[in-house]
Amino acid sequence: MGYNIHLRFPANISTQPVVCNLTRKFDLDFNISKAQISSGREGYLILEILGSKEQLEQAKKYLEEQEIIVSEVAQRIYRDEKSCVECGACTAICPTAALHMDKERHLAFDVEKCVVCTRCVKICPVRAIKSDIGSVNE
Ligand code: SF4
Numbered sequence: 001m002g003y004n005i006h007l008r009f010p011a012n013i014s015t016q017p018v019v020c021n022l023t024r025k026f027d028l029d030f031n032i033s034k035a036q037i038s039s040g041r042e043g044y045l046i047l048e049i050l051g052s053k054e055q056l057e058q059a060k061k062y063l064e065e066q067e068i069i070v071s072e073v074a075q076r077i078y079r080d081e082k083s084c085v086e087c088g089a090c091t092a093i094c095p096t097a098a099l100h101m102d103k104e105r106h107l108a109f110d111v112e113k114c115v116v117c118t119r120c121v122k123i124c125p126v127r128a129i130k131s132d133i134g135s136v137n138e
């Protein structure tokens with residue numbers, strides 16, 4: 001069975017050994033659906049974990065012990081186009097440029113690039129962006 005989980009790594013934790021340990025310690029297979037990792041900054045991964053519910057719970061407990069924030073997600077960020085005033089604030093903090101201004105200076109949202117970091121949810125002055133995992137506290 002496959003489960004989609006969203007991981008948020010603090011800047012001081014390397015994602016690679018932690019994610020490899022999911023296989024080593026819990027015999028889990030996984031696919032990395034999306035990743036945004038840069039040295040010296042926090043990282044985000046969306047993983048599809050293949051295994052039983054029990055294996056998933058063990059893996060989540062392990063990840064949380066490593067100070068990683070784990071959310072089960074359907075990977076969704078919504079923009080309410082009617083509320084958006086196209087101020088551009090969200091484009092300045094979007095780490096993947098999923099949110100950007102197009103050539104006509106309108107806000108464009110490239111869902112494929114979004115790693116669900118939820119920064120845009122917090123910064124939008126008119127609350128035009130929402131996430132189904134809420135906004136993660138800094
Ligand atoms: S911050 Fe909010 S109002 Fe401003 S461009 Fe982004 S979605 Fe639109």
Ligand code: SF4
Nearest residue numbers: 094114115117118120
């Ligand atoms: S959640 Fe918002 S700020 Fe984060 S990657 Fe997606 S669109 Fe960009």
